[in-house]
Amino acid sequence: MLIKQAMTNKSELTLLNSSTIVNECIKTIEEKGLLSLPVVDGKTFIGSISINTLYSKLIKLNDEQKHEFLNEKIENYIDKNFKSLSISEELEKSSKMLTDEDLPFIPIVSNGEFQGIIKPKDIFTSMNDVLGSNEGTRITILTYDRIGVLFKITKILNRNNINILNVVAKPKQILGIREITLRIEGENIDRAINKLESKGFKIRNRKYFQT
Numbered sequence: 001m002l003i004k005q006a007m008t009n010k011s012e013l014t015l016l017n018s019s020t021i022v023n024e025c026i027k028t029i030e031e032k033g034l035l036s037l038p039v040v041d042g043k044t045f046i047g048s049i050s051i052n053t054l055y056s057k058l059i060k061l062n063d064e065q066k067h068e069f070l071n072e073k074i075e076n077y078i079d080k081n082f083k084s085l086s087i088s089e090e091l092e093k094s095s096k097m098l099t100d101e102d103l104p105f106i107p108i109v110s111n112g113e114f115q116g117i118i119k120p121k122d123i124f125t126s127m128n129d130v131l132g133s134n135e136g137t138r139i140t141i142l143t144y145d146r147i148g149v150l151f152k153i154t155k156i157l158n159r160n161n162i163n164i165l166n167v168v169a170k171p172k173q174i175l176g177i178r179e180i181t182l183r184i185e186g187e188n189i190d191r192a193i194n195k196l197e198s199k200g201f202k203i204r205n206r207k208y209f210q211t
Helices: 022-032 051-058 063-070 091-101 120-131 149-159 189-198
Strands: 036-041 044-050 106-110 113-118 137-144 163-169 177-185 202-208
Touching: 022 036, 022 051, 022 063, 036 113, 044 051, 051 063, 091 106, 091 113, 091 120, 137 149, 137 189, 149 163, 149 177, 149 189, 177 189, 189 202
Parallel strands: 044 113
Antiparallel strands: 036 044, 106 113, 137 177, 137 202, 163 177
16 A cells, blocks of 8 residues: 555645744644644645644743743744655555654655655554455454465355455464455355365454444
């Protein structure tokens, strides 16, 4: 899956620019119930402004200094240390960056133009779409990691007129066991599952969803 299929488009975001006043920035972030917001000047991603950064500065000031600070532009408080990705890159790359670097989001930029962001929630939503949260039947099969295993599974399902909506295979576990999760649909689900079990495939769980 590509990033462009999972990202939050810029049209869906609340954006600030580097000329935004600190007081206005704080109000906007608080109203949205967020911790930070992207800062974009025109079509160019500048960085991110964090409510914690502004609060940390604010609590150290006296009343006169607070007034001056709240009327400053946010340009001096923007975190510009952000790596960007392109809409054409694989979603897995963004997932690794978000996890390894503990980022709130990753800016998505193509041809120098800000397109949107990818955040942890976008990854979770995409995974739910892949695994299926409300469609068909989801089954999880435990099998040895051998050449042709997936072909055998799909062949059995095909013979029982079962449509495969998607397949997710987890990395090998102890003793070379692999977990394969399929989301399927058809009128002969139980018969197909029984056939898989008769051929030695262990069905760890199954879940039916109403459509």
